[in-house]
Amino acid sequence: MKFSETIVAMVLGIALSFDIGGNMSCNAAGQYDYFQFVQESPFVFCKNITGKGCNILPLPRIFTIHGLWPSNFKHRHKPCVGAQFSRDVMNEASNDELRADLELSWRSFISGRSNMDFWEYEYNKHGKCSDHIFSQTQYFDRARSLWKQYKAHTLFSNRSVEPGKSYRFTDLEQAIRSFIGGRRPLLLCMQSEWKKKTKQYLLEVVICFDDIAINPVNCPKRMSKECLPQSPVWYML
Template sequence: MHFFKIVLVVIALCFVTYLGKSNAATPYDIFQFVQQSPYVFCLGNGICGNPPVLRHTFTTHGLWPSNFTDPSASILCAGTLFDRKQMNADHNLQLLLSNSWPNFNNRRTNMDFWEHEYNKHGRCSDNKFSQTQYFHEAHRLWLTYNAQYLFSQTTGIVPGHQYDYIDLESAIRRTIGGKTPLLMCKYHRRITYLQEVVICFDYNAANPVDCVRTTNCGALVSYSL
């Protein structure tokens, strides 16, 4: 009888461990792939150096597992925290991310930025992607859906000009299968600047889907890089 009790306890512990692993990440519906204009991010904030060293293209802000019910809210992640040893061991990945996902805040390093974004967002999906897979997915999305490239494809929208919000949104929409993107803006000295372009993807980060958040931009938006 004592033997069978021990067996039952072992089985129960294994089951709990399995549940812990299978529920390591918080459930999510979609990914929000968020790109930012380095110029607009640094505009007026005093944390990018003087003069700031910028990439003159959209770069990655984050890849955020989110829920349709409230995509503007961060979901509380239960997945594994960022492991710097994994990133330090993959020099090729660091090189890729230094181009697609660089940090412009002088108060932190690239590694600090990646760690912050992964701990806040990325680990929510660690039942789908390992840490390394997650960052490779983000780089792949940047290569395929770089907003500057998408803007230029169908309408010739180029930096340095003002455009109607609807024209900017439509330019992205036409290049992602008619799905609705989200554009977010920054207001500086009475000018509305395009700061972020958000493209939403399905659970597997494979196919674009409609974004359902509400923009904060006005009707006329300045596009600057």
């Protein structure tokens, strides 16, 4: 299958319902163990589907937020029951600066879906699980703070890992580990066939945090989508 076909087939699954390890949802506020802070490469997400799905050109050469997901280590829960996303709250004048920052850091790349649509979807599926700790505004502010502190593209460049090259999985993983106290991140790849060979492209970087989304913790091993350690990983932005 061509890379473009692979991306098109997986876009909605990745952008709208991507379940890391089958354990990221919770069935009520507070019933989770840790947070997954997920950043994605717009280039890899949108590669070869320009005009078909991605709605921003030129693409930003940074990792942007996919989500901040309350998660459980051992099992999957039903959708949580916290309060629904409020556009009125997000549009309050006191949130003007927050919205401006999110327009850069947490962007929708799917045609027909606004940034506000994306935030609403992610909050209703994940964010409201933590509404006993974070208000809606506090939740998005925490995601913004994590992005400013742990921008994946900055962490890589600080270890001389630059876009447009392939790297060993261990080198990419260590570049992230070195900034999160040696804790284990997750590196998720999109794989494609190229001249009868499989190439993998770094799609997402997941850094896990404790149940108040402050201190990095080890991400659990997952069952699928993680980059293959034995194969080179292309880092593209």
